[in-house]
Amino acid sequence: MCVNAPGYDLISGKVLQELPPAAVVLLTTLYNSILSLSYYPLLWKFAQIVMVPKPGKPAHDVASYRPISLLPIPSNVFEKLLLKRLWSDVELSHLIPGYQFGFRPGHSPIQQVHRVVNTIVTSLEERALCTAVFLDVAQAFDKVWHIGLLYKLKASLLGPYYLLLLSYLTDRYFQVRYNSTCSECYEVRSGVPQGSVLGPLLYLLFTADPP
Numbered sequence: 001m002c003v004n005a006p007g008y009d010l011i012s013g014k015v016l017q018e019l020p021p022a023a024v025v026l027l028t029t030l031y032n033s034i035l036s037l038s039y040y041p042l043l044w045k046f047a048q049i050v051m052v053p054k055p056g057k058p059a060h061d062v063a064s065y066r067p068i069s070l071l072p073i074p075s076n077v078f079e080k081l082l083l084k085r086l087w088s089d090v091e092l093s094h095l096i097p098g099y100q101f102g103f104r105p106g107h108s109p110i111q112q113v114h115r116v117v118n119t120i121v122t123s124l125e126e127r128a129l130c131t132a133v134f135l136d137v138a139q140a141f142d143k144v145w146h147i148g149l150l151y152k153l154k155a156s157l158l159g160p161y162y163l164l165l166l167s168y169l170t171d172r173y174f175q176v177r178y179n180s181t182c183s184e185c186y187e188v189r190s191g192v193p194q195g196s197v198l199g200p201l202l203y204l205l206f207t208a209d210p211p
Contacts, residue, residue, distance in 0.1 A: 007047070007048055007071050007073065008046060008070070008072070008175075009043075011072060013073055016077065027074065031078050035082075038163035038164040039167050040168040043072070044072050044074065044078075045168070045172040046174070046185075047069045047173070047175075047188075047193065047195065048069075048070045048175055049069055049175065049176045050069075050070060051066075051068075051177070052065060052066045053066075065178075067176075068195070069174070069194035071195050071196060075196075076196070076197055079197035082164075082198065083198060086157075090161065092201075095156050095208055096205065096208050097208060099112075100208065103203070116132075140203065141192050141203055142190065142194070143190060144190060145190060145206075146190055149192075149202060149206045150162075150165075152205060153165055165198075165202070168198070171187075172188040174186055192206075
């Protein structure tokens with residue numbers, strides 16, 4: 001995720017920091033309108049995928065490039081504000097399992113290792129069987145099923161938040177840029193938005209029930 005580089009609109013974080021007071025008021029009005037209408041602006045749902053070459057890799061191979069998704073900075077700012085509201089207004093801790101440590105503040109990989117080791121040690125002390133399953137999901141964020149995600153969001157969130165995230169996920173588009181050349185625009189039909197602030201939370205909510 002790259003939240004500092006500007007998207008296609010070239011509005012950087014520095015530009016936002018230097019806005020005059022009148023522009024800040026207008027931006028605040030826009031953010032409040034998005035919340036009250038549960039409608040996400042179409043122009044903020046456009047991602048530009050920048051292809052960054054990997055050092056020492058052949059230029060003709062697609063796997064030799066690392067795609068970086070750039071979204072408009074004003075959209076990322078709003079997502080941060082919305083994320084705080086979701087954590088305060090919705091009992092997300094009850095929706096996300098306590099043993100899910102990914103993308104959560106105060107949950108480190110070391111703590112997760114301690115939890116697994118403690119489970120193993122406890123089983124050994126009780127002379128019980130201890131089994132484990134390790135699953136590696138390739139391109140996990142890109143494979144999230146929108147209909148399934150929205151079904152779970154509708155059952156878990158308040159109506160206005162669900163409608164806002166419905167608008168947030170639908171009618172999203174992207175184009176690929178390499179140097180000064182850009183591809184055509186394509187619709188995003190699955191996955192949580194790469195480079196977004198809300199993407200990790202949406203993925204956690206989507207995968208909360210399989211265990």
